[in-house]
Amino acid sequence: MFALGDESSNPKGYIMQGRESLIVKIVVFCVLFCALFRTMDILIHRIYAAKDRSCERHCSGFFEYGYAIKPWLKNAAIIATCWLPYEFWLFPGVYWSDTSKQLLIHYGAERFTDHHPFTLTYIVGWFAxxxxxVFHNPIYGLYLLIAIQLIAAPLVFSWMLLYTRKMGIPQWLCHVELAFFALFPFFPVMFSSLAKDTISVLFFIPFCILFIDGIRTKGTSLVRPGTIIALTLCGLLTCLTKKAGMYVIIPSMLLMFLIAGVSKKAKTIAFAIGTAIAVVMIIIIPKTVMPTLGIAPGGKQETIPFAIQQVAHDVKYNNKDITPQERKLISDFLTIDYKSIPTAYDPQIADPIKGTSLRNPELFNDFIKLWLKKTAEHPIGHLEAWMGLVHGWFSFSNNDGSPNDMVVCTESAWYYEPILKYVPQWPLKANRSDTARSVYNMEQSLPILNALFSRALWASILPCFMLYLALRRGKGKWSRVASMLPVDMSFAYLLLVPTSGMGGEPTRYVLQLICIAPLFLAFMSTTTKSDTIR
Structure with a gap:
């Protein structure tokens, strides 16, 4: 995948231009990742084999990681304090184009659809x-929502920190984890902005902690009423604030029966929670709630961006194979005209072709049949189109040759223009956005530390490393794979997104994997000390 990702990292998105180079890249990446994973595996075993000797007795008492209220609040305060410079520089917040679209819906300038989660549209509108x-400025109301994020995020990160210590990671690694949460500039920048991803992840993190706790306690915690309520609410709110969350939450709960050691009662409860969330998200909300509120469903094009991009690739490069009937089907299905597709096609992003709606959704099944037919006719072309969308997860360079680092937004310059009529105070630039950008870029350029800013590290390398930890031992390996389902499904979701290497959009897509990576790395490293889930 990394060889293909590197091959497609060019302005035209071409792959397999030279078989020799592709073979060399495959060999190099295979050797690189085998050596890296094996080295990290040995390092983890040495860490847990060594006694946490002097650190436990002689470390300063200021840093506490006991599973209690005082350390929780203290570490949250440390994280929040370290974030203050970025919070000051980015006041009154950074707002994405999606936020402006949701506000336009709230003000009645756009049709109310569920293209963006309708619950989040209501929340954004209420705060505006x-x-x-109160302040005669909707932006200050929205910043209050950002302030809630900036309080909640350190609290859930502190909880995760204490829980990883409870799992058995050494105290010095807790210091490293605390420094990561407090000093990694990605976090204060992202949580100083407002998007469905930044809100949803604040429910997703507690869900993952409770999910892992249920496995570690062999289901004991899952049968407690408080945990059942918390898991259900966190899972449901994750899905309501980001619709893609249900592709992670629901399978994680439904498939808990695959995990060895968890009691049958706990597995039944987990299955019931997953089923309840599925019923709410798939039946009750679209069939009852949304029609009652007069909310139209989101376009079906959001479920097949890769298929639309692949057919567009055929139009651009293999149009001689497309019949007049197929051309008409494409024009009737998509909002873009067939003749405009070759010019609009961008190998890095599906949006120019996909649009935000469909001309005739009734042709969905016919379009899928056309896509399957063209996949059989031009498999390499479809692979090329798909790699153009996902290469950001599997490469170290962008199409223009620049490093494949996480791009963050430090200003609200990406918005739908009509919003200025309804919110003239729209902050095109934050308080000190140039300062925030300059400092972030400096930290991103530091040798060694700049590896933390790689999209590929969080999107594919660490998830695959955790998969390696789960599978490298014989007994109970599939149980361990099932126990990291929130990571598995988050990774699978990234393979379906409409862009991965362009601008700041990929950064928010990978946010939830970055946030839960320390938790699941600690979990997998402790569970693989033996052959069974502990």
Whole structure:
């Protein structure tokens, strides 16, 4: 995948231009990752084999990691304090184009659809109205929502930190984890912005902690009423604030029966929670709630961006094979005209072709049949189109040759223009956005530390390393794979997104994997000390 990703990292998105180079890249990446994974595996075993001797007795008492209220609040305060410079520089917040679209829906300038989660549209609208009523500025109301994020995020990160210590990671690694949460600039920048991803992940992190706790306690915690309620609410709110969350939450709960050691009662409860969330998200909300509120469903094109991109690739490069009937089907299905596709096609992003709606959704099944037919006719072309969308997860360079680092937004310059009519105070630039950008870029350029800013590290390398830890031992390996389902499904979701190597969009897509990586790395490293889940 990395060989293909590197091959497709060019302005045209071509792959397999030279078989020799592709073979060399495959060999190099195979050797590189085998050596890297094996080295990290040995390092983990040495860490846990060594006694946490002097650190436990002689470390400063200021840093505490006991599973209690005082250390939880203290570490959260440390994280929040370290974030303050970025919070000051980025006041009154960074707002994405999706936020402006949701506000336009709230103000009645756009049709109310579930293209963006309707619950989040209501929340954004309420806070904007509050800001207008109290401060005569909707932006200040929205910043109140960002302030809630900036309080909640350190609290859930501190909880994760204490829980990883409870799992058995050495105290010095807790210091490293605390430094990561407090000093990695990605976190204060992202949580100083407002998007469905930044809100949803605040429910997703507690869900993952409770999920792992249920496995570690062999299901004992899952039968407690408080845990059942918390898991259900966190899972449901994750899905309501980011629709893609249900592709992670629901399978994680439904497939817990695959995990060895968990009691049958706990597995039944987990299955019931997953089923309940599925019923709410798939039946009750679209069939009852949304029609009652007058909310139209989101476009079906969001479920097949890769298929649309692959057919567009055929139009651009293999149009002689497309019949007049197929051309008409494509024009009737998509909002873009067939003749405009070759010019609009961008190998890095599906949006120019996909659009935000469909001309005729009734042709969905016919389009899928056409896509399957063209996949059989031009498999390499479809692989090329798909790699153009996902190469950011599997490469170290962008199409223009620049490093494949995480791009963050430090200003609200990406918005739908009509929003200025309804919110004239729209902050095109934050308080000190140039300062925030300059400092972030400096930290991103530091040798060795710049590896932390790689999209590929979080999107594919660490998930695959955790998969390696799960599978490298014989007994109970599939149980371990099932126990990291939130990571598995988050990774699988990335393979379906409409862009991975362009601008700041990929950064928010990978946010949830970055946030839960320390938790699952600690979990997998402790469970693989033996052959069974502990």
């Amino acid at each position: 109205d509050f800001g207008q009523q």
